[in-house]
Amino acid sequence: MKKLIFLFATLLALGACQEKSQPTAVMVSDADSIYTYDFIKMHFVKEPERCLGLIDTAEMKGTMTQDSCNMMRSYVYNTGMQDRKQGRHYMRLVLDREGLDKTSDVYISTLDAYSTLCMTEGKAEETLNAALEGIELARQRGFKRQEASFYATAGSAMELQRPGSGEAYLRKAIDIIRSMDDAGAQPKASYYMSLLAQRLGENKKYAEGAQVCRERLAFIDEMEQKGIKMPAGYYEKQRGGAYCVLACCEAELGHMDEARRAAESYEKTSYAKTRSGQFNILPYYVKTGNKARVEQLSERQEELRQQDDTISEIYRTLFINKANLYKALGDYRHAFEATTRASVIQDSIMSRERDSKAEEYEVKFKTQEAEMALKEKEASERIHLIIIIALVIIVVLGVLALWRIMIDRHRLNVRNRDLYATLQQMLEKQKEAEQMLEDTPETELSGTQQLYQRIVRLMKEQKPYTDSNMNRDSLAQMLGTNYNLLADAIRECANGQSIGDFIEDWRLRYAAQLLAETNHSIGLVMEMCGFVSRSHFNTLFRERFKMTPSEYRKATR
Known part of the structure; x- marks a missing residue:
């Protein structure tokens, strides 16, 4: 149930992030449809790794807002990858973003x-x-449904810290929902009643717990009589609980x-199955001493758990609970056996963790050794090859030295003059292409081409490249954009x-x-x-013009 509540709360937060920040997102083409909130929301459970990459691209392209991206990352990590620490981290990025109004829907x-996520992790104070x-x-905003949710969460957290201290907050959550003229919110009241009844039972306030259960049953009947539509089987499961x-x-x-009578009514519901x-x-x-039924349910519970990982904290908790049940029945032999099983599982968990760490370190060590051996072999082969090449070069250079000295100057001058003429033609064509782009009306250009047009105009008019400290960030700042869009425009x-x-080409x-x-x-x-x-x-000049600066100057005269 806690997971369902967290999923619901997170979807509301994602919806708020998407809706309230929509004006900052760019128009999405068909090709970019996979970089959208709706697409990622449909695939993040089965393909979390892929969706993280899609979110990064969506943020760069601007098809999703920053808050939407971080909330979706939180959702992917927490639900898709079971990494709640990372899930909380990305939620905090949204909450701590500078400039975010704390009274906004998003916040x-x-x-x-x-x-809700902190509560599922047992972090009571946070x-x-x-x-x-x-x-x-x-x-302040008059958000009754969320006010009730916060009251219920606060009450549950207070119960973790000091049993009995959160009951008033849970009752307040119920009262808020029941006072609302909103049929869609009423199921929340049933859930909050369930939380309150469980807490009262755990705090040994059995009479109050029983009273809340009766009130809940009456409330469920009232919801059904009002015709509040819920998924099939909802009312039966609520009554069963x-x-x-x-x-x-x-x-x-x-x-x-x-x-x-209550137990018989429970057994007749689908919730009992x-x-x-x-x-x-x-x-x-x-409590009723029905040992046979306790053993039957315990064995069934163990069979279900065996379908999953049997060396896990969940499986260990199963046997701890069984031990407590047998102890309450006075069956200390079975309680001892269950406790022993729990201890064995705990030892297996610790052993698995140690083995996993050892295997991880062993793999890293062997990989490191293999890489070092390969590097040493490559270095040795490289040295031998260099020596052989050097000897060959020395011999060849010795034979050709005199011949090259005699003809090199003449050939170089001829080549440089021809090369200079070719380069001038290339530069002219490049300038013509840039001028053609600059003369084209902006309405006929794509967004990327318009940005490139601005870049070229800036380069021509202000010559920012003459500043040795100029880099991609400063150029992006001068144009009022980010370097990702800048890089896309230049690349295209x-x-x-x-x-x-x-930048080096302009220099x-x-x-x-x-x-x-x-x-x-x-x-x-x-x-x-x-x-x-x-x-x-x-070096750059020679690579660009196939001659040194001195040779280039000489070729122009």
Whole structure:
């Protein structure tokens, strides 16, 4: 039941994040339909890893808001991957986001889901702090349903800290829901009554617990008579849960006839046949001394658990509960056997954890050893190859040295002049393409092309690349965008270039212009173009123009 409540609260929070932040999301094309809230919500349980990647892409593309992305990540980690720590982390990112209005739907819905998640983990103090904050915020906004939810969560957290201290809060949650003229909210009151009755029973307030169960049964009848539509079997299961707790409370009070009638009513409901509901009646059979029924249900419970992992905390808890049941029946031999089984499972759990750690370390150690051996072998082979190549090069260079000295200068000059002419043609075509894009009306351009048009205009008019400190972040800031969109625009419109390559290309083009049109020293040209390292500048220039800066200047004269 706690999981269902958490799922409901989280879906409300996700809906609030999606609805209230919608204006900041971009229009979604058919190709981007997988990067949307609706698509990811349908697939995150079966494909959590894939959905995390989709969320990252959706955030980058802007098809989902930041709050929606973080709430969906929380949902994926908590429900899809059973990692509640990460789930709480991403909820806190939403709650702690700077600028988020604490009275907004997003904040209150997220806080509701967060407090519920903390409660499922047994973090009483953290749950209580969040729930008390939520009570005040929900009251300010007039959100009755969420105010009741916060009261119920706060009451449950207080019960964990000090039994009996949260009963008033649970009653307040019930009163709020019952005072609402909202048929859709009424099932919450039945759930809160269930929580209150269970807490009263645990606190040995059996008469009050029995009274709440009767009130719950009357309320369920009232809901059904009003025609409140619920899923098939809902009312029968609700009555089954109420009769179950009522039977246990009446038995503790010694009202055996009332307890028997409640138990018989419980057994007739479909709730008594559910995986969890069929075992909640055990305290009644223990109190009435029905050892055969206790053993039957305990064995059935063990058979169901055996279908899952039998070396687990859940399976160990099963035998602890069995031991307590047998102890209450006075069957100390079976209680001892169940306790022994629980101890063996605990030892197996600890042994599995140790073995798992040992295997993990062994795999890492062997992998590390293999990687080191491979690196040493590669290094040795590389050295041998370098030596052989070096010897061959020395011999070849020795033979060709004189010949190259005689003809190299002539060939180099001819090549550089031809290369310079070719480069000039390439640069002109590049400038024409940029000018054509700049002259094209913005209405005929895609969003990416418009951004690229702005980038080129900025480069031409302000020459920001002459600043050696310029990087992708500063360029994105000058254009009022983020570097992910900047990178997409440059990659699409500049033949797949990265932002760094794009900036260096403009610096090199400017350097070529200065070398051809001025007599500035190469060092000064380098600094004027935004380069810091002479060697780095020479390397990039040679890669771009197939000649050194000095050779380029000579080819232009």
